[in-house]
Amino acid sequence: MQRNILVTSALPYANGPIHLGHLVEYIQTDIWVRFQKLRGNHCIYVCADDAHGTPIMLKARELGITPEELIERMGREHREDFAAFGIGFDNYYTTHSPENRELSELIYTRLREAGHIDSRTIKQAFDPEQGMFLPDRYIKGDCPRCGAAGQYGDSCEVCGATYTPTELKNAVSVVSGATPEERESLHYFFRLQDFETMLKDWARGGHVQQEVANKLEEWFTEGLREWDISRDAPYFGFQIPGTEDKYFYVWLDAPIGYMASFRNWCDRHGEDFDAWWKADSDTELYHFIGKDIVYFHALFWPAMLHGAGFRKPTRICAHGFMTVDGAKMSKSRGTFIMARTYLNHLDPEYLRYYMAAKLGSHVHDLDLNLDDFTQRVNADLVGKLVNIASRSSSFINKRFDGRLAAELPAPALYRDFVARGEQIAEAYENREFSRVIRDIMALADQANQYFDEEQPWVLAKDARTLPRVQAVCTQTLNLFRVLMVYLKPVVPKIAAEAEAFLNVDAQDWQAVQTPLLDHTINRFKPLATRVEREAVDAMVEESRETLAPKGDAPAADSPLADHPIADPVDVDTFGQIDLRVARIEDAAVVDGADKLLQLTLDLGGEKRNVFAGLRAAYAPEDLRGRLTVVVANLKPRKMRFGVSEGMVLAAGPGGDALYILEPDSGAMPGMRIR
RNA sequence: GGCUACGUAGCUCAGUUGGUCAGAGCAUCGCACUCAUAAUGCGAGGGUCGGUGGUUCGAGUCCACCCGUAGCCA
Numbered sequence: 047m048q049r050n051i052l053v054t055s056a057l058p059y060a061n062g063p064i065h066l067g068h069l070v071e072y073i074q075t076d077i078w079v080r081f082q083k084l085r086g087n088h089c090i091y092v093c094a095d096d097a098h099g100t101p102i103m104l105k106a107r108e109l110g111i112t113p114e115e116l117i118e119r120m121g122r123e124h125r126e127d128f129a130a131f132g133i134g135f136d137n138y139y140t141t142h143s144p145e146n147r148e149l150s151e152l153i154y155t156r157l158r159e160a161g162h163i164d165s166r167t168i169k170q171a172f173d174p175e176q177g178m179f180l181p182d183r184y185i186k187g188d189c190p191r192c193g194a195a196g197q198y199g200d201s202c203e204v205c206g207a208t209y210t211p212t213e214l215k216n217a218v219s220v221v222s223g224a225t226p227e228e229r230e231s232l233h234y235f236f237r238l239q240d241f242e243t244m245l246k247d248w249a250r251g252g253h254v255q256q257e258v259a260n261k262l263e264e265w266f267t268e269g270l271r272e273w274d275i276s277r278d279a280p281y282f283g284f285q286i287p288g289t290e291d292k293y294f295y296v297w298l299d300a301p302i303g304y305m306a307s308f309r310n311w312c313d314r315h316g317e318d319f320d321a322w323w324k325a326d327s328d329t330e331l332y333h334f335i336g337k338d339i340v341y342f343h344a345l346f347w348p349a350m351l352h353g354a355g356f357r358k359p360t361r362i363c364a365h366g367f368m369t370v371d372g373a374k375m376s377k378s379r380g381t382f383i384m385a386r387t388y389l390n391h392l393d394p395e396y397l398r399y400y401m402a403a404k405l406g407s408h409v410h411d412l413d414l415n416l417d418d419f420t421q422r423v424n425a426d427l428v429g430k431l432v433n434i435a436s437r438s439s440s441f442i443n444k445r446f447d448g449r450l451a452a453e454l455p456a457p458a459l460y461r462d463f464v465a466r467g468e469q470i471a472e473a474y475e476n477r478e479f480s481r482v483i484r485d486i487m488a489l490a491d492q493a494n495q496y497f498d499e500e501q502p503w504v505l506a507k508d509a510r511t512l513p514r515v516q517a518v519c520t521q522t523l524n525l526f527r528v529l530m531v532y533l534k535p536v537v538p539k540i541a542a543e544a545e546a547f548l549n550v551d552a553q554d555w556q557a558v559q560t561p562l563l564d565h566t567i568n569r570f571k572p573l574a575t576r577v578e579r580e581a582v583d584a585m586v587e588e589s590r591e592t593l594a595p596k597g598d599a600p601a602a603d604s605p606l607a608d609h610p611i612a613d614p615v616d617v618d619t620f621g622q623i624d625l626r627v628a629r630i631e632d633a634a635v636v637d638g639a640d641k642l643l644q645l646t647l648d649l650g651g652e653k654r655n656v657f658a659g660l661r662a663a664y665a666p667e668d669l670r671g672r673l674t675v676v677v678a679n680l681k682p683r684k685m686r687f688g689v690s691e692g693m694v695l696a697a698g699p700g701g702d703a704l705y706i707l708e709p710d711s712g713a714m715p716g717m718r719i720r
Numbered sequence: 721g722g723c724u725a726c727g728u729a730g731c732u733c734a735g736u737u738g739g740u741c742a743g744a745g746c747a748u749c750g751c752a753c754u755c756a757u758a759a760u761g762c763g764a765g766g767g768u769c770g771g772u773g774g775u776u777c778g779a780g781u782c783c784a785c786c787c788g789u790a791g792c793c794a
Contacts, residue, residue: 261724341794418732421746429759437756494760503755572757
């Protein structure tokens with residue numbers, strides 16, 4: 047039976063570009079959506095730019111344009127980035143839309159009429175110069191508890207204290223620098239506590255992951271409180287009906303933006319919006335979100351929907367954040383990588399594959415390990431998978447004019463591959479993508495094993511066994527075809543190229559039931575090329591450059607420009623490196639190596655053989671007899687010319703611009719340097 | 721500070737309800753092969769499953785505490 051599934055990803059905020067952290071969510075969602083479509087379900091994927099709020103208003107002001115111009119510009123960039131990564135939205139809209147205004151007013155009005163909206167006067171910080179109320183994050187001052195300077199209006203990053211902005215000492219407005227005043231203002235509140243019973247039932251009903259449910263229980267225990275949903279003018283957003291100068295808080299109309307984007311799609315495709323959103327709808331609604339916005343999606347959102355007479359989400363799928371090389375993304379390390387920067391250096395399908403290989407259904411963070419990324423993509427995608435087609439198609443193309451045999455020599459093996467599809471589909475459905483990848487790669491291993499056992503390259507040497515070659519390669523290419531169908535949600539572009547190579551129409555999940563026989567394929571072109579580590583490094587380098595702080599950037603000709611000071615290490619870490627004074631007893635050129643010199647070092651009794659890349663900078667006779675500094679406990683490294691048992695320290699960019707270190711007179715070979 | 725997760729081979733990760741669960745891939749080393757984008761196949765080494773106690777006939781698997789990491793605290 048065909049399922050009707052509406053899927054959303056969280057709305058990216060329209061004040062900055064998409065980065066790799068965002069993409070964890072969109073790639074994850076897109077894979078799931080593509081899988082559902084491949085299985086024949088009626089699945090619609092919508093999203094939008096989150097366009098309202100104080101930051102948008104201020105950013106537009108800073109750029110000297112209107113908020114509308116800003117969100118138009120950002121929206122266009124976001125669409126381009128998402129498209130480049132193959133994110134197949136059915137509709138990508140904006141929360142600043144007539145549909146969203148209408149739905150926000152409708153939901154608000156229904157909630158108010160049902161008695162779920164309160165209003166009362168609150169005190170809030172006000173910027174007299176700008177004539178605006180200030181969100182907590184727009185006030186800075188000294189922490190009232192520990193006195194740390196430059197802390198935000200809600201909490202101290204130094205001592206962890208939480209407080210109200212009025213408690214802050216020496217407070218200033220971040221917008222104007224003026225001293226904030228305290229003023230009163232009428233605010234509107236959504237009575238979340240009215241929905242406690244409903245929310246508890248819902249949260250315990252399997253609509254969220256276990257760890258999210260735990261978190262919700264904690265919040266239930268603390269007690270649900272009303273939620274301030276209004277903001278004062280000036281504010282970029284929707285005016286609250288029945289008020290003169292009050293606006294909906296951006297977080298009220300943001301999730302409604304899911305509905306609005308879908309409404310916009312329905313209107314253009316003749317779909318019945320109400321059938322999907324009425325309280326007793328039998329369609330499914332999936333929200334993919336980051337773990338930081340669980341509160342909004344698992345409490346406010348179902349409560350708002352319920353209170354306004356709409357259906358609630360089928361499932362909230364929360365995911366963790368992305369780290370790079372085990373640490374939070376960092377601008378100084380060059381690991382705060384924008385989508386655009388990634389695209390300048392690497393194929394987006396690789397990131398899709400890598401993320402899929404590490405994504406599960408839990409809320410865990412996902413680490414982008416750059417070495418692992420390079421190796422994984424090369425080993426799995428290129429070495430294992432694409433290689434299956436490459437090695438088998440060469441025979442079919444050269445010997446059989448691209449023609450596949452009329453039957454499979456190992457039908458049982460093929461049936462086995464098809465049968466494994468159900469297990470893979472189940473993993474996809476449960477969003478266990480890492481399991482999907484593991485299973486597919488295990489099958490890829492089997493395909494390579496089959497090919498190796500059959501040894502078609504041997505059979506091809508004898509005319510009598512030549513037909514067997516065609517049969518074996520037909521079998522192998524059919525196994526490859528099955529794998530590409532299974533992998534299609536993850537790497538749609540490679541899958542499409544594989545379909546072109548196999549000379550078939552777009553395959554759905556069912557297509558694998560029938561093998562491809564007595565059929566002519568096209569000439570094989572590389573479907574994926576290896577990742578060069580240099581490209582990864584260049585991407586990191588570009589991320590570092592574009593985001594280096596402008597004010598204290600080192601002069602362009604300073605070595606710091608190319609190699610910024612590394613992250614701090616503690617003294618213990620430094621202590622692990624054993625630096626010693628060494629005498630260069632002998633130095634010699636190495637045959638066959640144009641960069642290396644072979645040095646014989648005396649470390650005060652112990653002799654070391656070291657290869658150093660100094661040939662362009664020093665002649666051997668310049669070095670003999672001199673003292674220098676060597677890393678004495680570096681693990682010996684086997685090189686083509688012998689084993690290198692240490693590293694001589696030198697400064698400079700390389701080539702002939704290298705300068706070895708030399709201790710002051712008095713130092714003796716073997717002395718420890720610290 | 722409170723809470724929620726996580727901490728398993730060099731790296732990235734699997735390990736359902738406690739009993740062949742000490743695993744996979746990559747990396748490393750050896751052998752084979754040469755059809756293939758130096759890709760593939762076979763084999764080997766490598767972990768006291770963060771630490772310390774406890775429950776149990778038996779614990780990565782349950783409990784307590786500690787250490788470390790990430791996040792949330794509306």
